[in-house]
Amino acid sequence: xxxxxxxxxxxxxxxxxxxxxxxxxxxxxxxxxxxxxxxxxxxxxxxxxxxxxxxxxxxxxxxxxxxxxxxxxxxxxxxxxxxxxxxxxxxxxxxxxxxxxxxxxxxxxx
Amino acid sequence: xxxxxxxxxxxxxxxxxxxxxxxxxxxxxxxxxxxxxxxxxxxxxxxxxxxxxxxxxxxxxxxxxxxxxxxxxxxxxxxxxxxxxxxxxxxxxxxxxxxxxxxxxxxxxxxxxxxxxxxx
Numbered sequence: 001x002x003x004x005x006x007x008x009x010x011x012x013x014x015x016x017x018x019x020x021x022x023x024x025x026x027x028x029x030x031x032x033x034x035x036x037x038x039x040x041x042x043x044x045x046x047x048x049x050x051x052x053x054x055x056x057x058x059x060x061x062x063x064x065x066x067x068x069x070x071x072x073x074x075x076x077x078x079x080x081x082x083x084x085x086x087x088x089x090x091x092x093x094x095x096x097x098x099x100x101x102x103x104x105x106x107x108x109x110x
Numbered sequence: 111x112x113x114x115x116x117x118x119x120x121x122x123x124x125x126x127x128x129x130x131x132x133x134x135x136x137x138x139x140x141x142x143x144x145x146x147x148x149x150x151x152x153x154x155x156x157x158x159x160x161x162x163x164x165x166x167x168x169x170x171x172x173x174x175x176x177x178x179x180x181x182x183x184x185x186x187x188x189x190x191x192x193x194x195x196x197x198x199x200x201x202x203x204x205x206x207x208x209x210x211x212x213x214x215x216x217x218x219x220x221x222x223x224x225x226x227x228x229x230x
Contacts, residue, residue, distance in 0.1 A: 034214040038155070045205050045220035046147070046155050057218050089154050093214050097169045099145070104154040 004029065004090055004102035011108040017078040020105045022090030023071055028100055030071035034093035037066060037075045039086045040104070046089065050075065077107070085109045112136040112219045114206050119224030126196050130224050132189040132206035137219075140164070140184040143209030145216040146191050148202035149223075156202075160209065160216070161189065174200075196228045 005023040012018040022029065022037075029035055035053045038046035048057050053073060054066040063078045073092070077084055090102040118130040132144065146158035159170040161180045168180050179192040189206055203223040209216045 032214075036215045036217065038217060040155065045207070045223060046217060048215075048217040051210060051215040052213050055213075087154065091155075091157070091215075098171060099157040099160070099216075101155050101157060 002100070004092060004100060006088075006090060006102040006105045008103075009106040009108065011110055012077075012080045013110045014080050014082060016080050017076060018080060018107065020075045020077075020088055020090075020107070022073045022075070022092075022102050024073075024092055024100075025071055027095040028071075028092040029068065029073050029090075031095055032093045033068065035066070035068060035073040036091045037064075038089045038091065039084075040089060041086050049088075080109050082109050112208070114208065114219060114221035116204065116206055116221040116224035119204065119226050121227045121229065122196055123230050124197060124228055126228070127192070127194045128196065128226060129193070130191040130204055130206075130226070132191070132221055134187045134189070134208075137208070139187040142211070143216070144180075144182065144189045145207045145209060146180060146204060147207055147217075148200075148204045148226075150199075150202040158191070158204070193226070196226075198228050200226060201228045202226060 037050040040046045049064045050066045053068045065076045089104045113135045115133045145160040161168045165182045177195045182189045206221045207217040208219045
């Protein structure tokens, strides 16, 4: 159950778009369309922003979108807002019938 | 209103045991998988395990397999996490999270978290 690989940090200016990658293996990301993304502010529970690669839960802005190619999933946030600054984590179902998180990406809105 | 309320956290010595509870309300508890996730100090979330709707099937992360047990009492709308042989590395805030309704995944609703500190 190795953690999925994410860049440690990304940044963007308000209004711009950023993309965060999440790389796994054929036993997790590449094998299933069960990839989720969470927004996390320290001290709080993670907030689900995408599930099933590109599905938004109720109340999540259309600015959040996802995709997957092979063993890599991606989260794109368009029209960056200051409130988007947070840590983002991907998660995937695995062939071991477990779930695994990524190492996390810190998003800075410049 | 969907609510998940954890209880049972606290300070425990290495090798000790602790049981967390997660009481649900505002939704048909027996129809949802429930997951446990933990956040260690300064680290990101780590999946701990999950349980299916009737409690007949569970799954655990390698790091807790054989030490932690998840169970549920649907009559009481309550989920449990029994933690044995606790280690310093188990120190974290533990959250219960609701599974998604008709697809895989979890975390549309979370509890407020229960702090578990393993220290002598």
